[in-house]
Amino acid sequence: MGIAAALLDDGLPAGRRGWLGRIDARAKVLGLLFILVIATLVTTLVPLALCVGAAWALALFGGIDIRRVALALLAVPAFTLALAVPASFNVVTEGAPLVVLCHLGGGHWGPWRVPEFLTVTDRGLFVASRFALRSAACVSLASVLAAATRPQDLFKGLRGLGVPAAFVMVAAMMTRYLDLLVRCAEEIHLAKLSRSLGGVSVRREQAWAAASMGELYRRSRTLADSVAEAMVSRGYTGEVHTLRQGRWSWRDGAFVAGCLAFGAGLLALG
Amino acid sequence: MHIPDGYLGPQTYVTAFGVMAPVWAWASHKVRTTLRLRQVPLMALGAAFTFVVMMFNVPVPGGTTGHAVGAVLVAILLGPWAAVVAVSVALAVQALLFGDGGITAFGANCLNMAVIMPFTGWWTYRLIAGRSPAASKRRWVAAALGGYVGLNAAALSAAFMFGIQPALAHDAAGRALYCPFGLHIALPAMAIEHLLLFGVVEAVVTGLVVAYLSKSEPSLLECALAPSPAPGGRPLWKKLALGVAALVLLTPLGLMIPAKLGAGDAWGEWGGDRLTELAGYLPAGFGKVAALWHAPMPDYAPRGAEEAALPVLSGWYILSGALGVLAVAGLVWIARRWLSGKETDGIAS
Amino acid sequence: MDKVFDFRGVSFAYPGREPSLRDATFDVGEGERLAVLGANGSGKSTLLHLMDGLYFAQSGEVRAFGQRLTPEAVERPPFGPLFRKRAGFLFQNSDAQLFCPSVEEELAFGPLQMGWKEEEILRRVGDTLGLLGIAHLRDRPPHGLSSGEKKKVALASLLILSPVVLLLDEPTAGLDPRSQGMLLELLDDLHGRGGLTLVTATHDLELLPHIADRVLVLGEDHRIAADLPTERALGDTDLLLSVNLIHAHRHRHGAMVHSHPHQHTRTHDHAHGEGKDHLH
Ligand SMILES: Nc1ncnc2c1ncn2[C@@H]1O[C@H](COP(=O)(O)OP(=O)(O)O)[C@@H](O)[C@H]1O
Ligand SMILES: [Mg+2]
Numbered sequence: 001m002g003i004a005a006a007l008l009d010d011g012l013p014a015g016r017r018g019w020l021g022r023i024d025a026r027a028k029v030l031g032l033l034f035i036l037v038i039a040t041l042v043t044t045l046v047p048l049a050l051c052v053g054a055a056w057a058l059a060l061f062g063g064i065d066i067r068r069v070a071l072a073l074l075a076v077p078a079f080t081l082a083l084a085v086p087a088s089f090n091v092v093t094e095g096a097p098l099v100v101l102c103h104l105g106g107g108h109w110g111p112w113r114v115p116e117f118l119t120v121t122d123r124g125l126f127v128a129s130r131f132a133l134r135s136a137a138c139v140s141l142a143s144v145l146a147a148a149t150r151p152q153d154l155f156k157g158l159r160g161l162g163v164p165a166a167f168v169m170v171a172a173m174m175t176r177y178l179d180l181l182v183r184c185a186e187e188i189h190l191a192k193l194s195r196s197l198g199g200v201s202v203r204r205e206q207a208w209a210a211a212s213m214g215e216l217y218r219r220s221r222t223l224a225d226s227v228a229e230a231m232v233s234r235g236y237t238g239e240v241h242t243l244r245q246g247r248w249s250w251r252d253g254a255f256v257a258g259c260l261a262f263g264a265g266l267l268a269l270g
Numbered sequence: 271m272h273i274p275d276g277y278l279g280p281q282t283y284v285t286a287f288g289v290m291a292p293v294w295a296w297a298s299h300k301v302r303t304t305l306r307l308r309q310v311p312l313m314a315l316g317a318a319f320t321f322v323v324m325m326f327n328v329p330v331p332g333g334t335t336g337h338a339v340g341a342v343l344v345a346i347l348l349g350p351w352a353a354v355v356a357v358s359v360a361l362a363v364q365a366l367l368f369g370d371g372g373i374t375a376f377g378a379n380c381l382n383m384a385v386i387m388p389f390t391g392w393w394t395y396r397l398i399a400g401r402s403p404a405a406s407k408r409r410w411v412a413a414a415l416g417g418y419v420g421l422n423a424a425a426l427s428a429a430f431m432f433g434i435q436p437a438l439a440h441d442a443a444g445r446a447l448y449c450p451f452g453l454h455i456a457l458p459a460m461a462i463e464h465l466l467l468f469g470v471v472e473a474v475v476t477g478l479v480v481a482y483l484s485k486s487e488p489s490l491l492e493c494a495l496a497p498s499p500a501p502g503g504r505p506l507w508k509k510l511a512l513g514v515a516a517l518v519l520l521t522p523l524g525l526m527i528p529a530k531l532g533a534g535d536a537w538g539e540w541g542g543d544r545l546t547e548l549a550g551y552l553p554a555g556f557g558k559v560a561a562l563w564h565a566p567m568p569d570y571a572p573r574g575a576e577e578a579a580l581p582v583l584s585g586w587y588i589l590s591g592a593l594g595v596l597a598v599a600g601l602v603w604i605a606r607r608w609l610s611g612k613e614t615d616g617i618a619s
Numbered sequence: 620m621d622k623v624f625d626f627r628g629v630s631f632a633y634p635g636r637e638p639s640l641r642d643a644t645f646d647v648g649e650g651e652r653l654a655v656l657g658a659n660g661s662g663k664s665t666l667l668h669l670m671d672g673l674y675f676a677q678s679g680e681v682r683a684f685g686q687r688l689t690p691e692a693v694e695r696p697p698f699g700p701l702f703r704k705r706a707g708f709l710f711q712n713s714d715a716q717l718f719c720p721s722v723e724e725e726l727a728f729g730p731l732q733m734g735w736k737e738e739e740i741l742r743r744v745g746d747t748l749g750l751l752g753i754a755h756l757r758d759r760p761p762h763g764l765s766s767g768e769k770k771k772v773a774l775a776s777l778l779i780l781s782p783v784v785l786l787l788d789e790p791t792a793g794l795d796p797r798s799q800g801m802l803l804e805l806l807d808d809l810h811g812r813g814g815l816t817l818v819t820a821t822h823d824l825e826l827l828p829h830i831a832d833r834v835l836v837l838g839e840d841h842r843i844a845a846d847l848p849t850e851r852a853l854g855d856t857d858l859l860l861s862v863n864l865i866h867a868h869r870h871r872h873g874a875m876v877h878s879h880p881h882q883h884t885r886t887h888d889h890a891h892g893e894g895k896d897h898l899h
Contacts (some may be wrong), residue, residue: 033373040276040283040374040448043441080274085448112454112489117661118316123443127450134448138275143369151367152720153758166298166310171359172720173314175367179762180714181318182325205329210478213323217347217479220315226715227311229673234776235732237694238307243727244737250619311718489635 018063019251020148025157026245027252031259032145038263039137047266048133054262055140059199062148069147073140080135087125087131095121151175166238177223184219188212271339271428271468272364273379275372277449279439282431287377290358293385297354305352316348316356321363328471336468338475341383342391342420346480347412347490350392357384378431382424391420392478404488414477421472422464429453429460623647623784623816624670627677631665639665641841642679647818649783652810654827655820656852657837658863663820664711666837667786669707670818688867700733711820713769717761722748722772725761729780743767747779751805767798774805784816785809791826803829803842822864838862 020028039051059069086092089101097119106116149157155172159165192208278286301309325342330336345353358380364370371379395416402408433453436446449456483490625645632638640662647653655663668674671682672693681688684705686698693699710716719725723744730740748754751771756764761772770790777785790806791799807829809815819830827834827849834852836842844862845852852858859865 006389036275036373040280043447063599080276084450087446092452093445093457127445131448131450134276135274138372139369142275142365142373146367146369150760152724154366155720164298166302167359169310170313170317170355171363171720173310174359174762175363176718176720176762177315177318177714178321178363181315181322185322185326197365202329202331202589206474207478209326209328210475210484213326213343213475214479214482214486216322217319217483220319221312221490223712223715224308224311224315226317226710226712227718228308229668230708230710230718231311231714231728232307233671233673233703233706233708234729234780235700236307236728237699237732238302238500239732240310241731241734243724243731243740249296314718 001214018148020058020062020064020144021150023148023255024246024248024252025149025153025162027248027255028149029154029161030143030159031256032141032258035263035266036138036141038266039134039141042266042270043130044270045130045133046132047269048137050266050269051137052133052140055137055144058144059147060139062144063150064144069140069143073143080139081132084128084132086128088120088128090115090117090119090121090124093121093124093127095123098122098125146168156242159242160245165242169240169242173227180223181216181220185212185216188215271379271383271425271464272361272371273375273382273428273431275374277372277435278375278378278431279435279448280374281438282435283374283378286375286381286431290377290380290385294380297351297358300351301355304349312348313355313359316344316352317359317363320357320360324360324364326475328475328522330467330470330474334467336370336471338468338472339383339387339421339424340475341387341424342395342413342417342472343476343479344393345388345420346395346476348485350388353388353392354380354384355386368521378428382427382431386427387420387424388389389420390423391416404491405484408490409484409491410477410481413480414473417476418469418473421469422461424456424502425464425468429456432456432460477544490566522530621649622682622891623649623651623684624818625682626669626676626679627682629669629676629681630673630678631669631676635864638846639841640669643843644679645835645846647845650810650814650816651833652817652831653819654831654834654849655818655837656822656824656827656834656862656864658839661837661839662841663822663837664719664788667708667788667818667820671706671786672702673708675821704729704733704780705782706784706786707780707782707786709770709790710775711792713766713773714762716773716776717764717769720760722753722756722759722761722764725772725776726779727846729776733780743779750778751765751775765798766793767795767801770794770798770802774802778809783814787817787819787830789821790819791821791822791823806830815847824853824859824864836862 099120101118104114104118155168188213190250318339327335341357361379365373395412398412399409432449433456435449436452439447626643629643630638631640657663672688692852726744753771831849836845
């Protein structure tokens with residue numbers, strides 16, 4: 001539960017967040033999402049590895065807090081790798097056997113036919129590494145974008161790129177209250193915990209979780225009503241207006257150009 | 271259930287965005303006209319609530335824990351169209367700020383968790399709950415079943431999206447480009463996990479939260495946002511029947527369009543020969559498995575039918591779709607009968 | 620026009636509940652400092668919501684700046700936007716009031732709704748933050764601010780529109796003494812410049828002399844129990860007792876039990892025959 005609070009509570013001004021942090025959010029969204037899409041299109045391993053490398057380079061030399069991306073850069077690809085391993089086996093991907101893992105004995109298991117041996121196949125190995133590498137590339141790029149852009153700037157940037165104002169406002173407001181709701185949930189939960197003695201059965205625990213959620217919903221509704229009143233009180237009539245964007249600097253332009261060039265290069269590599 | 275980036279090919283994720291675009295437009299129109307000045311904060315807090323529900327670890331017997339998605343709960347509390355918006359926003363923030371669920375897969379995730387899940391769940395809930403008062407037992411049993419059905423529908427759709435990847439997108443050597451697991455693995459894996467574990471968690475959460483609210487603040491269950499079918503308006507089951515009939519009839523389109531375009535195969539369940547012929551590729555281990563499938567209706571069609579022409583296949587699709595729908599409808603009807611019987615008993619005694 | 624608000628026999632009930640305000644009749648003149656005093660649940664917040672055109676009288680009528688407040692009137696230009704600009708409402712819950720992703724956008728929200736020019740808005744944001752001494756918070760997200768800072772930002776988001784009335788719902792609740800003092804000083808300052816009408820809801824008797832010259836006392840029956848100058852209200856122990864703002868406090872001094880009106884906000888001392896010292 002601490003995750004939401006940790007990720008969202010970032011009081012650093014934009015100027016103190018390294019050069020990547022200072023790039024306009026629109027430029028970052030545009031540039032990094034372009035590379036991300038390219039990463040879902042290429043078919044060979046080299047451009048995918050280059051994507052991962054680029055994300056790491058941006059994370060290391062972009063002046064962003066490396067601790068915030070380390071988890072995404074290491075843990076998530078590891079998870080995907082674990083998921084990709086079975087894809088290298090002959091039961092998933094047919095191919096010439098490279099390594100024989102064990103004797104399965106053939107026959108049938110329910111509707112599936114069981115092969116004689118469990119093997120790692122050449123095609124399977126390739127499919128699995130491409131799958132893992134692609135996931136790693138995408139996750140790394142997305143987490144660099146998230147770590148290098150404060151939520152409020154990210155939402156402003158999306159607005160600047162033409163995402164409807166109402167949608168952006170809902171997303172921004174949701175993020176703003178997320179931390180409050182999480183703390184509220186913890187409070188409710190602690191209050192319940194402090195009233196319990198000894199062990200708790202699964203049923204009791206389920207009922208608690210549900211009561212906490214129900215209570216949280218009640219509070220969310222009250223808060224939503226108050227927010228609506230506060231908005232109306234300051235002149236809101238149903239149209240969402242937001243501040244326009246600042247100007248693009250040459251750096252923002254250069255960043256987007258760099259991303260486009262890099263992406264095009266990846267496509268050329270295949 | 272959150273599909274990450276890199277699992278789906280562009281054919282799938284672009285299609286999902288294409289489906290979502292009009293749905294988002296219609297949902298925001300509905301929300302704007304019904305909620306007016308309250309729409310932004312209600313949707314924002316609804317999304318934040320969904321997010322927090324997804325973070326709650328709920329224990330299940332056997333020592334494991336799981337978390338709910340909460341989309342059916344939100345649909346029951348705020349109405350299904352509002353749930354489309356709130357869950358979509360929650361998924362957008364998860365994808366953009368927390369790396370949970372992909373950015374390119376955002377449309378697909380929304381289709382599963384912000385459309386299929388709240389609507390199937392909410393329909394189930396409304397059908398079983400009927401016009402029972404907010405404080406009745408029937409409400410929360412309906413909610414639990416709604417959660418179970420909704421989550422499994424969403425999981426089925428996600429499994430389907432995974433499973434068609436090897437058939438849909440592969441390189442010249444026939445090697446899968448994205449998710450390498452075909453339907454024969456994706457469907458059972460997701461089905462077992464969700465029918466046995468996550469579906470139960472979803473049912474427990476949806477049912478218990480509705481039970482809690484119906485005791486402590488029933489007015490929140492009777493809100494104008496989730497309208498009960500208006501008297502005089504078309505009854506819900508008729509709407510539902512129309513929707514399902516349209517879906518069943520439209521299904522063959524999914525067969526015909528890719529066949530006509532010569533592109534990949536939208537329904538990776540065809541027999542191996544047909545697929546090889548169509549796309550020049552035998553999906554990983556699929557040919558063997560398809561031939562060995564002993565279920566009464568392999569590939570939703572009796573043996574031999576897969577060799578038949580497209581119109582015949584379409585016919586089989588409609589039939590098997592209709593049978594599936596009838597089976598679900600029968601279950602819902604039995605649940606309704608059983609519950610309303612209990613209800614009247616309770617009142618009589 | 621010198622009447623800012625004019626209530627005539629106003630009642631209001633939340634759906635399906637007993638009325639939270641009954642038959643309220645009073646008016647508020649321009650430049651006045653009025654306190655709405657009452658125990659928790661007496662209807663203070665409800666009253667302020669009615670003044671701000673967020674709720675509407677179910678019987679009787681509410682006038683603001685001479686115009687009757689109805690759902691249509693507060694939406695229709697020219698009165699609607701003008702009314703929203705002139706009346707600022709500081710909510711009891713700062714978190715509800717600060718709904719934007721950053722302090723700058725929070726301040727810009729009102730002016731953007733009014734259709735001001737962007738350069739003008741950005742200039743005014745800087746000026747207003749400077750006035751409250753919180754220019755350094757401009758880029759910060761509102762969560763993570765201290766409760767004193769939140770109150771100030773919320774106040775800034777109202778002041779940027781140059782309102783002529785401020786409705787303050789328990790403005791000092793939950794603030795530490797220092798922030799409380801700064802807030803009171805600031806409100807005093809603003810009022811001293813002339814033209815600003817202040818309406819403050821509170822149950823804090825100690826606060827009263829700092830923020831109001833006149834007090835509207837709400838009873839627990841949700842009716843106006845009294846409408847009188849501040850010193851007289853504070854001196855009227857029977858009145859304060861009857862609306863449950865002070866309570867007859869029974870306690871034991873040695874062997875003797877006695878009871879007397881008690882205001883928790885002040886220490887008091889009194890002597891007993893037997894002369895046993897005690898502290899409250
Ligand atoms: N949103 C609401 N829905 C229903 N009842 C409410 C609501 N807000 C306040 N009330 C009730 O109205 C009465 C007056 O409340 P309020 O104006 O908030 O009092 P105060 O601000 O003086 O504490 C209370 O009895 C309270 O329970
Ligand atoms: Mg109040």
